[in-house]
Structures are given as structure tokens and as C-alpha cells.
Amino acid sequence: MTTNVLTRRPEIHAGPQVAAPEPTETAIETRGLNVYYDKFHAVRDVNLRIAARKITAMIGPSGCGKSTVLRCFNRMNDLIPTARVEGEVLFHGHNIYAPGVDPVEVRRRIGMVFQKPNPFPKSIYENVAWGARINGFQGDMDELVEESLRGAALWDEVKDKLHQNALGLSGGQQQRLCIARAIAVKPEIILMDEPCSALDPIATLAIEDLMKELVASYTIIIVTHNMQQAARVSDFTAFFMVDERRTGHLAEYGPTDQIFTRPKNKATEDYITGRFG
């Protein structure tokens, strides 16, 4: 295991072809990223620099490769046997796809929250403690569980039933529990793949509020179909499109207010105004 290659080393990578919000610190960056599923070219040549401790939204029509790109940020595509990734994903200046990099360590540093809340069929406490236990956490577990649940704005609702089964929580509470589970291992980046799509509007707003709090400490990258959500929560927006071969690519990237009010690309404008997709 060569986890040393992922050692924290904040730096900014300039590159003529890299779409980038500058001059903020970079959390993670793709260079020449291409993804294939067997022979299907799903995503082509994505150059995307993600700003640290900001919320970046990835939007675009169905099938344009948003989830595929998101999964490259913590090597989740490794778990799909037909997926092949080319290009680089630089985290602290090191390619997480380089030989010798441990994907488990990558996923500890870059956590993920999925579309459908997926707590384990265990107690609330055990759900939060799980990752820390696996990582051999030696500190005060009660403290870590409380801190993580507070961080996920769930503590007050569950503090009296920590040892009840997590599956008894509402969908919105389960999703916040999944966020607590993600932050318990102290990641630097949290990837969110449509985290609110299974939630009602009130639970959705609670997660959005939570994201705005979490971004003080974490970099958040969210895939969303919900334009209003992207506009409400994100600092930067990356708009993806598909070409005639259904291959996804990054069409426009910039500050969210610019993308939503003064898009440079006609396709972006059509998409955000609902004329496409």
C-alpha cells in the first residue's frame, strides 16, 4: 500500500486545456479523462478542476456521464468490471489511478453518498462507527459518533435511540445518517450522487442546508438533475452534454451564477431553460 502518494500537498495545477475556477485551492482535478464501458466510449476528454471547500454541481441530460465522472473521483468505477478509465485524476497532485495507489485509502479520503439512502441493517451507532472501526480508530468512539451525527445535523433527532436499528429512520434521516457515516472517517471530499432524489422537499432542503454547513470543512461534488438545487447550493457548475455517439463531455464549467444567468454555450442555455433534456 503506497498511501504516501496521497499525502496532503495543496497545490494548484495550471494547464491550458483545464477548465478551472481560479485561483482557489484545488481539491481534485481530472486531466484527459476518458471512460469506456467495454467498447462504449461513455465520457471523453474531461478536464475539470474542482475547488477545495466549495460545492461543485455536475448537471446535464440523462446519460451524459455525470455519475461516471463522479465515480472516477474515488475509483468507484473499479467495482464495475466493464469500466475502463484513461487519463489522470489528480488528488494533491498525485494520480489516484497510478500503480500502487490503494483504492480503499482513496475512498477513505474521498467519501461518497448515494442516491438511495443505504444504511446498514444495524444500529444508528454502528452505522456511524463502522468506517472508523475498519480503519482501526483508537480514540473515543462515543465522541466520534456524536460529533459525526452533530455534523450531519441528526444528533438531536437520534441521541435517545442510538442503539435502535437505522432502518427505522425516515428517508431523510437515513440520508443524513449516511452523511454522518461518510464524515466519521474524516474525508476531504464528499461525493454526492443525486442525494435528494429519493427525498421529499422538506428532507431535501434539510440536506441542502447541511451541505452549506459541511462545505466549511469539506469539498462537496454533487450530481443533480434538479436545476434549482444546483442553483441553490453550488458555487460552481459543470454542465455535461452528449454528442451524436452518446459520448458525454464537459460542455461548460464556471461559477454557478454565470452558468445560470449568462451561459456561454447555447446547449447550456437550452438545458437550464428547459428547452432540452
Ligand SMILES: Nc1ncnc2c1ncn2[C@@H]1O[C@H](COP(=O)(O)OP(=O)(O)OP(=O)(O)O)[C@@H](O)[C@H]1O
Ligand atoms: N455499468 C455500466 N455499464 C455499461 N454502460 C454504462 C454503465 N453505467 C453507465 N453506463 C452508460 O454510460 C453512459 C453514462 O452514464 P451515467 O450513468 O454516467 O450518466 P448520467 O449523466 O449520470 O445519467 P443519469 O442522469 O441518467 O443518471 C450512459 O450511456 C450509460 O448507459
